[in-house]
Amino acid sequence: MKTLNLDAIRAAYDRGENITELLRDKDASYNSIEVIEVAYDLQAGTYVNGLLKDKSVFEKRAGEIGEILASHVSSLDTFLDCGAGELTTLSGVSHYLPVNIKMFAFDLSISRLNAGLRFASRAMRYDLFNSLVSFSASMDNVPLHDNSIDVVFTNHAIEPNYGRELPILKELLRVSRKKMLLFEPSFEDNSEEGQSRMKKLGYVRNLPKWIEMAGGELVDKFPLNCVANKLNPTYCYVVEKKDVSSSFELSEVNFRCPLSNAELKDRGSYLWSKEGAHAYPKINNISLLRSKDAILMFHE
Ligand SMILES: C[S@@+](CC[C@H](N)C(=O)[O-])C[C@H]1O[C@@H](n2cnc3c(N)ncnc32)[C@H](O)[C@@H]1O
Numbered sequence: 436m437k438t439l440n441l442d443a444i445r446a447a448y449d450r451g452e453n454i455t456e457l458l459r460d461k462d463a464s465y466n467s468i469e470v471i472e473v474a475y476d477l478q479a480g481t482y483v484n485g486l487l488k489d490k491s492v493f494e495k496r497a498g499e500i501g502e503i504l505a506s507h508v509s510s511l512d513t514f515l516d517c518g519a520g521e522l523t524t525l526s527g528v529s530h531y532l533p534v535n536i537k538m539f540a541f542d543l544s545i546s547r548l549n550a551g552l553r554f555a556s557r558a559m560r561y562d563l564f565n566s567l568v569s570f571s572a573s574m575d576n577v578p579l580h581d582n583s584i585d586v587v588f589t590n591h592a593i594e595p596n597y598g599r600e601l602p603i604l605k606e607l608l609r610v611s612r613k614k615m616l617l618f619e620p621s622f623e624d625n626s627e628e629g630q631s632r633m634k635k636l637g638y639v640r641n642l643p644k645w646i647e648m649a650g651g652e653l654v655d656k657f658p659l660n661c662v663a664n665k666l667n668p669t670y671c672y673v674v675e676k677k678d679v680s681s682s683f684e685l686s687e688v689n690f691r692c693p694l695s696n697a698e699l700k701d702r703g704s705y706l707w708s709k710e711g712a713h714a715y716p717k718i719n720n721i722s723l724l725r726s727k728d729a730i731l732m733f734h735e
Pocket residue numbers: 468471472475476482517518519520521522523524525541542543544547572573574575589590591592593594595596
């Protein structure tokens with residue numbers, strides 16, 4: 436990432452410049468995780484504001500995604516939204532999901548989760564909001580145990596991670612127990628104009644190829660009718676895990692240390708693992724679980 440001070444980045448954002456392009460290293464064809472974090476954290480609140488200006492498009496899209504999800508999520512499932520942003524999509528689809536499920540959501544950006552939790556407190560189905568667990572993490576290092584989540588969901592979140600498709604898909608498959616429903620743009624089905632836009636923005640390509648290489652089975656792929664931007668058409672990728680976990684236990688979903696993989700104990704204002712010798716703080720009850728958030732702590 437190019438080194439620019441935060442005031443210069445903020446000023447460029449206020450002038451309407453594209454922040455990922457501004458911060459990307461010269462000649463790089465992909466966005467680093469740090470570039471994605473800055474670009475999205477700066478724009479926190481814009482999705483909620485946009486939606487409040489025109490609720491009808493949001494409701495239509497949430498309805499379409501919600502109905503697809505409803506046919507894949509069952510009562511008692513665990514459900515994880517990866518790259519949940521301002522929780523707008525998750526809030527919208529929550530009304531279509533079965534009762535008695537447990538939802539988790541994470542994003543790189545804390546500012547977006549802050550804005551999202553304020554929005555979700557009004558917009559998400561009440562039972563699901565009350566038990567929602569939100570945390571900050573990166574999709575290429577998810578602080579959860581193998582096979583802990585029944586259904587993994589993304590909506591335009593793998594999108595800016597061109598060049599990291601394989602490690603991200605491997606990681607999401609690792610934590611998923613049954614299936615993944617990925618709502619992401621399809622480079623291969625896009626128009627020429629759309630493809631050059633996706634290249635310029637560092638958006639993902641060849642998802643079917645990477646899904647198979649990551650060990651998943653692409654059982655269905657179809658376009659969504661309700662598309663916000665014709666140059667960025669959403670496709671639903673239904674991915675099943677080849678080796679589905681045979682465990683039928685309702686085990687607890689505990690966090691694990693992103694550095695040592697040791698299980699973390701929740702101590703209220705932080706999470707800690709004695710074995711891993713690191714603590715992870717919380718902001719507004721959002722656990723910060725990226726490796727960069729780790730604080731060395733051998734003893735409590
Ligand atoms: C286009 S927004 C979509 C947000 C949300 N899924 C929705 O439907 O409104 C993409 C989000 O993915 C997050 N994101 C992108 N790459 C990520 C990564 N590697 N790990 C975690 N979050 C990521 C960004 O921070 C951003 O909030």
